[in-house]
Amino acid sequence: MKGLFERPWVLSLLLFAAFVLVWHLATGGGAASQAPVDPEYAKLIGQSGPAQGQSAMPTPMDVVRRSGELLSHAFDRHGTNDLGIGWHLAHSLARVLGGYAIAVFVAVPLGFAIGLLPKLYAALNPFIQVLKPVSPLAWMPLALYTFKDSGASAIFIIFICSVWPLLINTAFGVSAVRQDWLNVSRVLGLSVWTRIRHIVFPAAVPMILTGMRISIGTAWFVIVAAEMVVGQSGIGYFIWNEWNNLQIASMITAIVLIGLVGLGLDVLLAQITRLLAFQE
Amino acid sequence: MSSSLKVKGVSVVFTTKKGPFHAIDKIDLDIAAGEFVCLVGHSGCGKSTLLNLIAGLNTPSTGELYCDERLIVGPGPDRGVVFQQHSLLPWMTCFENVHLGVRRVFGAREDAAALRRRTEAALNLVHLEEAAGKYPFEISGGMKQRVGIARALAIEPRVLLLDEPFGALDALTRASLQDELMRIVEQAHPTVVMVTHDVDEAILLADRVVMMTNGPKATIGEDIRIDLERPRERIGLAGDSRYVAYRKRLLEFLFLKQGVRDTAGI
Numbered sequence: 001m002k003g004l005f006e007r008p009w010v011l012s013l014l015l016f017a018a019f020v021l022v023w024h025l026a027t028g029g030g031a032a033s034q035a036p037v038d039p040e041y042a043k044l045i046g047q048s049g050p051a052q053g054q055s056a057m058p059t060p061m062d063v064v065r066r067s068g069e070l071l072s073h074a075f076d077r078h079g080t081n082d083l084g085i086g087w088h089l090a091h092s093l094a095r096v097l098g099g100y101a102i103a104v105f106v107a108v109p110l111g112f113a114i115g116l117l118p119k120l121y122a123a124l125n126p127f128i129q130v131l132k133p134v135s136p137l138a139w140m141p142l143a144l145y146t147f148k149d150s151g152a153s154a155i156f157i158i159f160i161c162s163v164w165p166l167l168i169n170t171a172f173g174v175s176a177v178r179q180d181w182l183n184v185s186r187v188l189g190l191s192v193w194t195r196i197r198h199i200v201f202p203a204a205v206p207m208i209l210t211g212m213r214i215s216i217g218t219a220w221f222v223i224v225a226a227e228m229v230v231g232q233s234g235i236g237y238f239i240w241n242e243w244n245n246l247q248i249a250s251m252i253t254a255i256v257l258i259g260l261v262g263l264g265l266d267v268l269l270a271q272i273t274r275l276l277a278f279q280e
Numbered sequence: 281m282s283s284s285l286k287v288k289g290v291s292v293v294f295t296t297k298k299g300p301f302h303a304i305d306k307i308d309l310d311i312a313a314g315e316f317v318c319l320v321g322h323s324g325c326g327k328s329t330l331l332n333l334i335a336g337l338n339t340p341s342t343g344e345l346y347c348d349e350r351l352i353v354g355p356g357p358d359r360g361v362v363f364q365q366h367s368l369l370p371w372m373t374c375f376e377n378v379h380l381g382v383r384r385v386f387g388a389r390e391d392a393a394a395l396r397r398r399t400e401a402a403l404n405l406v407h408l409e410e411a412a413g414k415y416p417f418e419i420s421g422g423m424k425q426r427v428g429i430a431r432a433l434a435i436e437p438r439v440l441l442l443d444e445p446f447g448a449l450d451a452l453t454r455a456s457l458q459d460e461l462m463r464i465v466e467q468a469h470p471t472v473v474m475v476t477h478d479v480d481e482a483i484l485l486a487d488r489v490v491m492m493t494n495g496p497k498a499t500i501g502e503d504i505r506i507d508l509e510r511p512r513e514r515i516g517l518a519g520d521s522r523y524v525a526y527r528k529r530l531l532e533f534l535f536l537k538q539g540v541r542d543t544a545g546i
Contacts, residue, residue: 279370
């Protein structure tokens with residue numbers, strides 16, 4: 001038995017069970033231990049609010065029930081304003097992948113160039129350093145004004161937040177190729193093109209993939225906030241909409257789904273890294 | 281085919297954060313075509329610096345180096361280098377590592393099949409035919425260094441430069457690679473310059489041992505000819521009185537004359 005409790009997943013399960021139990025007790029299994037919602041406010045938000053005397057905070061069972069409903073109708077579509085949660089996730093993913101793909105196409109070649117040409121790096125560095133710390137959401141009004149389209153603006157926001165880690169990691173990977181390998185290239189008298197193709201690029205691949213992995217995480221982070229601001233769809237919009245309906249159980253479901261999709265993206269990139277990066 | 285080497289009044293000054301560092305000072309050295317020379321000295325005495333100068337990877341601050349009377353201005357395929365850390369490209373198989381240089385040097389004149397045969401022959405020379413398809417991380421340290429030697433030999437250099445090639449290997453692997461190197465050099469007969477700090481290795485392999493004083497401002501301390509007939513054989517040599525005498529001379533230079541590092545190079 002001792003062995004069983006030393007396994008990390010057993011402990012995880014116990015912690016989760018303890019968390020659910022505390023949650024269950026706190027939301028009261030019906031006990032009116034929590035402050036009831038102001039009846040005025042309940043009236044304001046209509047029938048979607050909880051019955052008087054009951055906490056707005058759902059119990060674990062409420063969340064499970066609500067998740068079941070949401071997931072069983074995940075890909076339902078009743079008009080443009082009533083989409084299943086699956087569609088919202090799909091819209092968010094499409095925006096993330098769109099902005100991310102553009103960022104990869106721009107940042108990897110540019111990063112390669114500035115990694116190879118220290119003077120270009122020095123010239124561009126001030127701009128990179130100033131723009132990098134800007135929150136991607138700060139671009140939102142400017143993007144909306146420029147593109148006049150919320151979808152394009154969201155994609156631009158994803159592009160702008162993905163581009164920096166990709167650019168910096170690629171440039172670093174290219175400029176920090178081990179001197180030993182460059183000496184090999186010099187001693188063999190390789191041409192510039194052979195050197196870039198067979199030595200610099202393969203040597204930089206692990207760093208480029210690291211940048212890609214950081215970027216996809218950041219992009220998935222940012223899409224939720226971006227959709228809260230501009231969305232007519234997407235998982236961020238969904239959470240904000242459910243908040244307006246005070247559907248807390250739906251919000252919790254969405255949070256868990258966001259976590260799972262983010263984990264999936266990260267695992268995917270980790271697998272690609274394992275396939276493409278060299279081993280030593 | 282082999283080339284002669286000439287080092288004429290070469291000094292190297294590195295700029296460091298603490299100011300200029302005078303690594304080697306006014307070295308003159310003539311190496312005949314086909315000669316096997318070992319550079320011996322304490323760590324940091326500039327022997328690798330001198331080897332890199334001959335390879336063309338560094339340029340001297342003053343003085344000149346010549347390979348067959350031609351000024352050395354950079355690296356070239358006439359001079360093959362075996363690096364201290366094997367320096368194989370980890371994303372290429374052993375075959376591809378060797379083939380990279382073969383394609384570069386002979387690609388313009390020969391067809392693909394002939395190029396493949398060259399690479400295979402180089403790998404056969406170091407007994408690695410069956411490891412050709414493996415990646416460097418899949419083979420042992422000794423095998424990696426063998427691939428490094430094959431890569432250097434495959435481009436048929438006139439000069440072979442080795443920078444402590446066996447320094448990171450265990451004693452048994454090192455001995456077997458020394459024997460292989462002797463066999464290969466006997467066949468192809470290039471000029472060889474090898475950096476080592478192993479006294480036994482130097483006497484076993486070299487026609488001539490050049491001993492360098494401690495840096496900074498390292499220069500050549502002693503330059504002795506090893507008059508032992510070839511082929512040499514390590515067990516027979518161990519009891520040979522000439523071998524013992526050479527060994528004593530080298531050890532005396534390293535540990536009596538150059539033993540105290542503070543007095544070096546003044």
